[in-house]
Amino acid sequence: MNKSGGRSIWDKVMACCFCPAVLKNKISEHLAMVHSMESDVSRILLKKPGSSDRKLGWERLTNLGNFNHNVAALSSGTGEIIVKRHSSHILSPDYFLPHEYCYGFVSFKLLWKHVKCCHFRVTSADNYRPHSVVARAQVLLESVRPVMLLLFQQVIHSFFCDSLLTDIWTAGM
Numbered sequence: 001m002n003k004s005g006g007r008s009i010w011d012k013v014m015a016c017c018f019c020p021a022v023l024k025n026k027i028s029e030h031l032a033m034v035h036s037m038e039s040d041v042s043r044i045l046l047k048k049p050g051s052s053d054r055k056l057g058w059e060r061l062t063n064l065g066n067f068n069h070n071v072a073a074l075s076s077g078t079g080e081i082i083v084k085r086h087s088s089h090i091l092s093p094d095y096f097l098p099h100e101y102c103y104g105f106v107s108f109k110l111l112w113k114h115v116k117c118c119h120f121r122v123t124s125a126d127n128y129r130p131h132s133v134v135a136r137a138q139v140l141l142e143s144v145r146p147v148m149l150l151l152f153q154q155v156i157h158s159f160f161c162d163s164l165l166t167d168i169w170t171a172g173m
Contacts, residue, residue, distance in 0.1 A: 011025075012024065012025060013080075013082055014062050014082065015027075016030060016031065016034075016035070016065045017061050017065035018031075018038055018065075019035070022069065027065070028062075031044075031058070040057070040061060044057035044058060044061070059102075059119070060102070060120065063084075063102050063103045066105065067103035067104075069081075069082055070082060070093075070096075073093070074141075081093045081105060082105065083096050083104075084106050084114070085106065095107055097134060097138060097141060098137055098141055099115065099120075099137065100136050100137060101120040102118050102119070102120040108134050112133045115133050
């Protein structure tokens with residue numbers, strides 16, 4: 001939400017966790033209409049409309065879609081990341097890290113505050129320290145980056161271009 005002339009502008013962009021769609025403010029409608037056969041969506045649709053369980057379910061799927069979009073954007077180096085809360089300053093994508101339970105991207109300086117009030121946390125927020133929260137977020141982000149692409153580029157590609165491989169292929173035929 002941005003403010004323009006004293007009025008709120010609802011322009012938050014959200015990504016779908018099942019398809020590459022990026023939508024403005026209509027993610028729950030998109031999920032209900034297009035992906036109603038998915039098990040997570042059908043479980044949410046069974047909940048009473050307006051209930052807190054239903055809202056948390058939509059938030060979880062929205063955060064997961066945004067997380068997948070953000071990982072793809074960070075890995076490719078193109079596109080914009082979708083954050084949980086907009087900042088008034090223009091910040092680098094490296095300034096934001098995902099929370100390990102809700103997968104929402106929050107500024108690393110405020111991540112410890114988010115942990116205390118996150119609806120998806122599993123353990124008590126009392127045993128969290130700011131540095132450990134940031135470290136776990138960095139590990140989460142690094143664990144989902146496409147390691148296989150890097151492996152292919154550095155190891156397998158050099159193996160295919162090697163003259164030894166050519167000798168093996170010709171000797172075997």
